[in-house]
Amino acid sequence: MTSPDSHVLVIGECVADIVRTDGAPDTVHPGGSPANVAYGLARLGRPATLLTQLGDDANGRLIRAHLESAGVVVRAAGVARTPSAVVRLDGQGRARYTFDIGWTLPPMELAEAPGAIHLGSIGAVTDPGAAAVLALVERWRGRAQISYDPNVRPALMGERAQAVRRVERCVALSDVVKASDEDLAWLYPGEDAEAVARRWLALGPAVVAVTLGADGAFAHTAEGGHARAAAVPVPVADTVGAGDSFTAAFLHARAAGADLAGCLTQAVTAAALTVSRPGANPPSTAELTAALARRG
Template sequence: MTTRLPAVVVGEALVDVIVDRDGPSRSHPGGSPANVALGLGRLGHPVRLATRVGHDDFGHLLQRHLKDSGVELTAGSVVAAATSTATAVLDAAGAARYTFDITWALPKAVEAALIEGPAAHVHTGSIATALSPGAEQVLAALHAVRPSATVSYDPNVRPALLRSPGEERERVERLVALSDVVKASEEDLAWLHPGETPDRTAARWARSGPSLVVLTRGADGAEAYWRHGHRSIAPVPVQVVDTVGAGDAFMAGLVSRLLHAGLLGGGPGTEAETARAALRRATGTDRLPAILDEAVATAARAAALTCAREGADPPTTAELM
């Protein structure tokens, strides 16, 4: 089943200023939720991004970039303010360390449209769910839309913007409990729960609300967890240029395959509960069904393709074939 109602992604769109040790800085459109929206658009899904960007050069860059991949901005997303930035300093292996200049709050028109507008699926995460006052707006919106849309979440924690892990855990786990699908990196869970292995945290999350939790391990592949089992996903070999946007491409690939399979998606009436029930049934045994195995493998390929080129540049459907 492929629904024609849009997937709605809620969260920050910003510009990544990428700094190499051996070269000049470069500017690329980014922001974790915006990257997920971009990935879904390139994979053929109608997608709308509920965000906040400035009416400035960086904002115009973001708008063109998203429009070129079929992403529609929710009306009211462009405001008379500076566009947020993230500076990514790359190490010798191409891994990024971030610092941020960001303001996050949903414009009132965007908040109203998010709650009132129809959506098949809603994805959020990262700074949008952590930085006040916007984080509280996003949480309220998820409560409002969950009866009619399925939900996915990627905490994608940014410690430089956060309080201590102990102060952040309750917020993150409220969002986990609201979600049908959660993706988190090994680094995310090690930071949030320093006294618990990432595997143990992911397995516990899979029993707390979501039907599927995927733990990404970078070059070591991924692990899928559900209420009754666990499955390792082999890594995809790749020559890494940088890792910017790889986790977001993984998220987009995973959501895309689950939407196509009818295991995510909603709309008027009971469609969200139909998809939610189908995903629950699919994760109701100790074996991961082939469709979920294939969805996670597709997500891993999407992440690998993104690692093979500079910046957050997720693949198209043709590239994933």
């Protein structure tokens, strides 16, 4: 477990989310799962650096300004254009993505030791950049807490069996793993989510947490612990960034010493605040504290 004020390095993609709904003009929101986690951690007061790629274009400048407004230190390799995704929302606000993204992060060294490293999504499994990410994580494994969220994007994952191998390699490198039931359904069709979580624990993590949408979330520990948390009912604007807000709040609560049930409660509450407003807009410390007080 790390200190709540220790520095966390987040590694992965930034994406300009172009949100498209029928009868309304497109809106662009800063996004990308790892970038959202870094932003969410910073909003909760945790020092965060994002190791990523950005283009010198309007979308890149928008994303950088967004991250830095929360206090995230952005360490970005240059690319020709900032990755983007067209996000289409259905009648319930659920998001579906069409990506224009490449991931070519070069090998890098760290100037100082992080307290924790978070990786996930496209940046952890998409070559050639994934090789640099995993090499860095392997060098720091055992010296920094490693967390991982597969945040599966089927259109970018390639052949399923290969994707499963890549994801399970990341799981085995990690101390804390968060996934959604949708992630697990794509990786392991027809399998029970709790059975998958327990199998992942056997690969090495101390904790595996799984989100269940409107059904809340559960978590298992390698020591046999188990907890569940109900979702917080809210009017849904859209689901963009909800899982990333969950991840940031779960990691922050764990670093602060909360028990497993407390980590889940804070995480599902943060996710509810995010779905109640457009885009990947995680809560501040004050917002989360107030929402937890209302929840009792």
